[in-house]
Amino acid sequence: MATSPGKSPALDADPEPSGLLSATVVAGLRNLGAIISPPLTKLLIANSLKLTLHPDATIAPVPEIYASNAACAKQSEYAVVTLYALATKHGWDGLYLRQQLEQLALDTGAVDELSRVYEDNRKELVLRQLQLGHGFPHITDIQWRIVCDVKSSTSDCSTGVAHFHINLGNFRPSSGERVTIVEFVCNAEELQSLINRLKEIERHCNQMAVA
Amino acid sequence: MSSLRLSKQQRDHLGLLQRPAADVVELCKSAFDYLINGPNLGRYETLAKKYSDSGSAEAVQQTVEALISLLISVTTRVGNGSVNMQAILRQTFPDLGDDVLEVLEQFVTSKRNFVEGSIKSANIRAYRLVNLDWRLEVRTASRSLLEQCHVVVTMKLYLHTEPKNENRELLAVDISGRSEAELKAMQEDERLHRKDLLVQTDVSSLVHMIKTLEDALAESKTRRIRNIVDAIH
Numbered sequence: 001m002a003t004s005p006g007k008s009p010a011l012d013a014d015p016e017p018s019g020l021l022s023a024t025v026v027a028g029l030r031n032l033g034a035i036i037s038p039p040l041t042k043l044l045i046a047n048s049l050k051l052t053l054h055p056d057a058t059i060a061p062v063p064e065i066y067a068s069n070a071a072c073a074k075q076s077e078y079a080v081v082t083l084y085a086l087a088t089k090h091g092w093d094g095l096y097l098r099q100q101l102e103q104l105a106l107d108t109g110a111v112d113e114l115s116r117v118y119e120d121n122r123k124e125l126v127l128r129q130l131q132l133g134h135g136f137p138h139i140t141d142i143q144w145r146i147v148c149d150v151k152s153s154t155s156d157c158s159t160g161v162a163h164f165h166i167n168l169g170n171f172r173p174s175s176g177e178r179v180t181i182v183e184f185v186c187n188a189e190e191l192q193s194l195i196n197r198l199k200e201i202e203r204h205c206n207q208m209a210v211a
Numbered sequence: 212m213s214s215l216r217l218s219k220q221q222r223d224h225l226g227l228l229q230r231p232a233a234d235v236v237e238l239c240k241s242a243f244d245y246l247i248n249g250p251n252l253g254r255y256e257t258l259a260k261k262y263s264d265s266g267s268a269e270a271v272q273q274t275v276e277a278l279i280s281l282l283i284s285v286t287t288r289v290g291n292g293s294v295n296m297q298a299i300l301r302q303t304f305p306d307l308g309d310d311v312l313e314v315l316e317q318f319v320t321s322k323r324n325f326v327e328g329s330i331k332s333a334n335i336r337a338y339r340l341v342n343l344d345w346r347l348e349v350r351t352a353s354r355s356l357l358e359q360c361h362v363v364v365t366m367k368l369y370l371h372t373e374p375k376n377e378n379r380e381l382l383a384v385d386i387s388g389r390s391e392a393e394l395k396a397m398q399e400d401e402r403l404h405r406k407d408l409l410v411q412t413d414v415s416s417l418v419h420m421i422k423t424l425e426d427a428l429a430e431s432k433t434r435r436i437r438n439i440v441d442a443i444h
Contacts, residue, residue, distance in 0.1 A: 091358045132355040136365060136411040142420045144427040148440050156287055160444035162431050165337070166424070168410065182408050184370055185337040191428055194340060198421045201345050201364055205414050208347065 020086050026104055028079025031072045032114075033107025040065055041110055044073065045117050048080035053124050056174035084118060088129050094119035131173070137181040143167040164191050214302035215284050224277035225304075227270065230262065232310040238271070239318040242278040246322065250275075278318070285319045286326045296320060338370035338406060365411045372404040 021029075032041045040062075047059050065073045087097050098115040106114075118125075148162045164187070169180040186194065217225075228235055241254055255271040262271075285299070296316050304312065343366055350361040412420070430436065 085355070089355055089357055091356075126356065126359075129355040130353075130359060130361060133353050135363075136409045138416075139410050139412040139420070140416045142423045144423065146427065146431050146436060148443055150443050158443045160440065162436060162440050164427055164431070166340075166427075168420075181410055182368060182370070183338070184340045184368070186340050188428065188431055190340060191424060194343065195421060195424050195428065197343050197345070198417060198424070201347070201366075202414070202417055202421060204347055205362070205364070205417070 020090070021083065021100075021104075024075065025079040025082045028072075028075040028077075029083065029101070029104060029106055029110070029114075031069075031076045032080075033110035035069050035072050036065075036076060038107075038109050040073075041076075041107075042113055044076055045080055045113055048077045049084065049117055049121060051077075052081050052084055053121070053128050054174065080114070083114065084125055085129070087118060088122070088125040094122070138170055139168045139181060140170040141168075141178065143169070161187060163187055166191075166194075215281070215288065215299060217281070217284070217303065221277050221280060224270075224273040225281070227262070227274040228304065228307060228311060228315070232308070232314050234262065235311050235314045238274055238278060239314060241271070241275045242282070242318070243322065245275050245279060246325065281315075282319055282322060282326055286323050338372055340368060341371045342369040343367070344369075362414060363411045364414065364417055365409065368408045368410065370406040370408065 032044070036044060043062055044065055047062070047065075050057055050059060083097075087100075092100070094115055097118050098111060101111045101114060144167070145165045146162050147165055149158050151158065163185050165183065165185055167180055167183045169178055171178050227238060237258060241251070241258065244251060244254070250272060252268065252272070255268040255275070258271045259268040285296075296319065297312065300307075300312050300315050300319075304315070307315075345364060345366045348363050348365055350359060350363060352359060
């Protein structure tokens with residue numbers, strides 16, 4: 001079988017509709033453009049994508065989606081989210097997704113819309129799925145303050161040196177709220193050695209990039 | 212310089228200081244041992260037998276603890292090294308002989324740095340960064356994304372609440388010849404004061420971190436901060 005440049009390598013190995021989509025998902029996709037009218041299909045796909053990319057986002061209520069056949073609409077939402085998650089996971093390109101959908105005998109307008117939305121948002125979907133799953137707390141932000149003690153409950157005199165309070169954290173992608181991962185104290189000497197250690201890591205990263 | 216204010220109970224407990232200087236040296240040594248290893252009842256028993264005329268093991272322990280208390284009061288009261296320690300001790304204990312006072316002076320000055328580091332930060336036990344291990348990784352696949360190439364720096368931060376380096380070294384005592392209960396207690400102590408944390412970051416955040424920390428260090432060296440620190444001191 002000849003392969004066109006845009007095709008995923010998986011296409012050669014598995015020309016049949018991939019067995020990744022369950023009967024429930026396929027049924028949900030078949031509702032699109034059929035039981036669910038084309039304008040509502042468009043809206044439903046857009047809402048499903050928004051929920052996938054931003055789980056905390058507030059979606060404007062669209063009562064007409066659920067006015068009739070609420071169960072079908074929910075199944076279709078589930079189907080769209082699943083389709084995009086699986087396509088992203090397996091690295092399908094837009095063309096391969098379209099081919100998969102065409103083999104499922106879906107409504108043509110629905111296939112067009114699903115493929116278009118997937119291609120337009122592929123990068124976001126990949127970035128979203130990169131964040132999923134297990135990982136150590138990811139540090140993206142560092143805060144510091146310099147503190148010098150004057151007197152304390154345990155000592156009448158100052159230690160006479162400034163200390164650094166270092167706070168490592170990140171920002172919640174949904175709300176932008178800052179989350180502290182760890183906070184510790186160090187003196188100037190210890191801070192210098194921390195900086196040296198981090199620079200050592202950076203140097204090794206650069207070496208790796210060159211190699 | 213005024214004398215140290217000691218309670219009646221503290222003075223009672225320090226009654227054994229009336230003994231000859233050689234015995235006071237023994238008691239001070241026991242107090243040093245207490246700082247590192249905690250109470251040693253066997254040792255107090257032996258000392259009490261030696262002082263058969265005036266003391267039980269309990270009295271010896273109380274003296275040792277009162278000596279530690281004395282060490283802490285002196286360190287808390289006396290900030291810098293320019294004061295006349297001998298004069299303070301003489302005023303505090305007018306009835307002790309010169310040789311005993313000399314032993315006491317040596318006792319309170321020799322371990323002052325150790326105690327100073329501990330008490331100055333004892334009220335707020337913040338974590339200090341002791342060590343950092345790192346590993347450069349490339350994540351090539353995950354359950355939700357089978358094909359990826361994501362460079363991450365994984366770091367292990369070793370944090371410890373023990374305030375000063377020199378104290379940590381003093382705490383790293385020889386563990387051979389210790390009973391299981393002692394070792395267990397030491398491990399428990401270690402567990403309470405240590406925290407190892409695994410975190411990760413990406414290369415651009417790493418560069419940002421270095422830059423921010425360098426800013427902090429540069430800021431601390433400015434004349435303004437130096438002036439403030441000197442003024443407080």
